[in-house]
Amino acid sequence: MNHKPSLNEYTMKHYYLLFLFCCISLAVAAQSKPTFTGRETIDIRVPTPGLFANSNKLVWNLDSIGKDKYAFPLPGAKVISGYGTHHRRNHSGVDIKTCAKDTIRCAFDGVVRLSKAYGGYGNVVVVRHGNGLETIYSHNFTNFVKVGDQLKAGQPIGLTGRTGRASTEHLHFETRVNGQHFNPNLIFDMKAGKLLNGTVKCVKKGASVLVKKLTQ
Numbered sequence: 479m480n481h482k483p484s485l486n487e488y489t490m491k492h493y494y495l496l497f498l499f500c501c502i503s504l505a506v507a508a509q510s511k512p513t514f515t516g517r518e519t520i521d522i523r524v525p526t527p528g529l530f531a532n533s534n535k536l537v538w539n540l541d542s543i544g545k546d547k548y549a550f551p552l553p554g555a556k557v558i559s560g561y562g563t564h565h566r567r568n569h570s571g572v573d574i575k576t577c578a579k580d581t582i583r584c585a586f587d588g589v590v591r592l593s594k595a596y597g598g599y600g601n602v603v604v605v606r607h608g609n610g611l612e613t614i615y616s617h618n619f620t621n622f623v624k625v626g627d628q629l630k631a632g633q634p635i636g637l638t639g640r641t642g643r644a645s646t647e648h649l650h651f652e653t654r655v656n657g658q659h660f661n662p663n664l665i666f667d668m669k670a671g672k673l674l675n676g677t678v679k680c681v682k683k684g685a686s687v688l689v690k691k692l693t694q
């Protein structure tokens with residue numbers, strides 16, 4: 479006797495296919511949405527998983543970044559304290575200032591890895607960019623963004639403040655790779671408020687990363 483599938487069996491098959499389709503869509507969506515480890519969302523100095531897995535070198539070609547793919551984090555700001563060692567203290571970023579509660583802008587397209595109050599940093603945002611570069615925005619009066627938010631260059635991420643260890647309203651701006659800070663003046667002319675030209679090379683040596691500008 480021939481068994482003819484009943485209408486019910488057809489419907490079940492359709493539901494099954496629909497269910498399968500939904501699972502695949504969700505898996506694709508989950509894959510494209512960046513995920514962070516617990517530590518990545520609570521600590522600033524965290525190595526980026528897999529960043530140097532295939533090579534100990536990373537090269538950033540600043541000339542290849544389109545005009546709409548970068549923004550100065552605080553337009554019109556003046557530098558009030560530079561990067562590096564002064565007065566026997568090591569400054570991990572550059573302090574720039576306009577006025578209180580001015581809009582801080584995301585430097586490049588990226589994903590928010592951390593957004594919270596963090597000790598001396600006060601309210602801080604860490605954004606991870608596609609090429610392993612991370613930018614940090616600190617002492618904010620308020621943060622507009624949360625972990626996992628996908629940001630465009632120039633997008634507002636918070637307002638300047640003096641939360642944490644700060645004696646005046648300003649933006650403490652850092653650039654990091656693999657959790658390690660380096661001189662933001664290799665990427666931006668912090669005085670002129672402009673993105674630099676040229677190429678920056680990162681070489682991993684042991685636990686640390688050497689970041690330098692390639693001369694053309």
Ligand SMILES: [Zn+2]
Pocket residue numbers: 559569571572573650651
């Ligand atoms: Zn600072």
